Amino acid sequence: MKKLPLIEKIYVEKGAESYKITNSLLQSFHPIIPQTVSNAEEAFADLAKTSEDPIGEGKKRLFIGKQNGAFLKKCPGTKKMVCCNYYVLNIATQCSLNCSYCILQEYFQNNPILKVFCNIQDCFAEIDQLTHSKPKGIFRIGTGEFTDSLALDEAAGFSSELIPYFQGKENLILELKTKTTKIANLLKHKNVGNIAIAWSLNPDPIIEREEEGADKLEDRLDAARACQENGYKIAFHFDPIILYPGWENGYRDTVQKIFERINPEKIVWISLGGFRYRPSMKNMIRERFPESGLLVGEQVLCEDGKMRYLKSLRVEAYRKIAGWIKSHGPSLRVYLCMESPEMWRKVFKKAPMCQEKDDLLFDDE
Ligand code: SF4
Known part of the structure; x- marks a missing residue:
């Protein structure tokens, strides 16, 4: 039996009680007795009065409520950077x-x-509307932008709602992105060729120091192999790439470990993205993670207002990691996340014209 995430308190919004996801979460976290609240602000007010680290504490408190806004949004990308035309499903x-x-x-x-959000079924009408508006489009939709797609899946059962809707729809690709091994629900489904399970990867020294609560590299890759064998497409994200003493060996070994387990033909895409952050996050990292090595070394302010490693270091890292990946599968789709057209040209000798396409990953098809 896998350990469930450490949830200490649960708030249920009035009106959310009868949803399947609500019941599944309450059962999974039994014997926690939920507190009924009118909205998320009321739950936050309760949190704020008790904690010195509201962010850390917020991760242990679960609010179950209805999504009253849109579930589906086009990924906003970032100013002056190449965007991959991705849709975010905010579950x-x-x-x-x-x-x-x-x-x-x-x-x-x-x-x-x-x-x-317990009313996940309401997202399907939004996706139907999108696909009807562009009948020839192929849409990549992912749930891993504002949360880890699978960290709570065994408790909430999101995938058991989403997968049956997506199965067999050739114009849709669902991506579930995680740093965990919580794949038990995924393995219950067959006919899942348009569903990609994606793992964000880093070498173990980075996982140990910077990714509290996430599973080890080899465990993630073993879970990827199990999903591959079950018929899922597989994706990987080297994001954020962190340059630490020994990074070359760390990332080369990580690439090697992928291809010891995963057939390159089953991999739909691999993204590369260097560590980046808004300057306002610096103090937060220092205060919340005094042991972190993230802020060591020179980082510069880029055109989109985010700090990144020096351009020359990013080019070197992207070229090397992309090269190691391509040596295992020359036709693998490797792309850069949140980088400029100039960086694309330096790494791949071309930049995609993605603004004119439905999805840059299908640019070359
Ligand atoms: S970066 Fe880590 S903490 Fe943030 S959503 Fe992803 S897995 Fe969760």
Whole structure:
């Protein structure tokens, strides 16, 4: 039996009681007795009065409520950077894991409670509307932008709602992105060729120091192999790439370990993205993660307002990691996340014209 994430308190919004996801979460976290609240702000007010580290505490408190806004949004990308035309399905916000570099700690600092939306079935009408508006389009949709897609899956059962809707729809690709091994629900489904399970990867020294609560590299890759054998497509994200003493060996070994287990033909894409953060996050990292090595070394302010490693270091890292990957599968789709057209040209000798396409990953098809 896998350990469930450490949830200490649960708030249920009035009106959310009868949903399947609500019941599944309450059962999974039994014997926690939920507190009924009118909205997420009420839950946050309860959190704020008790904690010195509301962000850390928010990860242990679960708010179950209805998504009253849109579930589906086009990924906003970032100014001056190449965008991959991806759709984000917002099924939950915040995360029970605690990565030092996580942008969500800043993004949701005004209400850092882990929120789960129980009315997930309402997202299907939104996706139907999108696909009807562009009948020839192929849409990549992922749930891993504002949370880890699988950290709570065995407790909430999101995938048991999503997978049956996506199965067999050739114009849709669902991506579930994680740093965990919580794949038990995924393995119950067959006919899942348009569903990609993606793992964010880093070498073990980075996992140990910067990714609290996440599973070890080899465990993630073993889970990837199990999903591959079950018929899922597989994806990987080297994001954020962190340059530490020994990074070359660390990332080369990580690439090697992937291809010891995974057939390159089953991999739909691999992204590379260097560590980046808004300057306002610096203090948060220092205060919440005094042991972190993230801020060691020179980082510069880029055009989109984010700090990154020096361009020459990023080019070197991207070229090397992409080269190691391509040596195992020359036709693998490797792309850069949140980098400029200039960086694309330096690494791949071309930049995609993605703004004119439905999805840059299908540019070359
Ligand atoms: S797994 Fe992702 S969402 Fe969760 S804390 Fe880490 S970076 Fe943030």
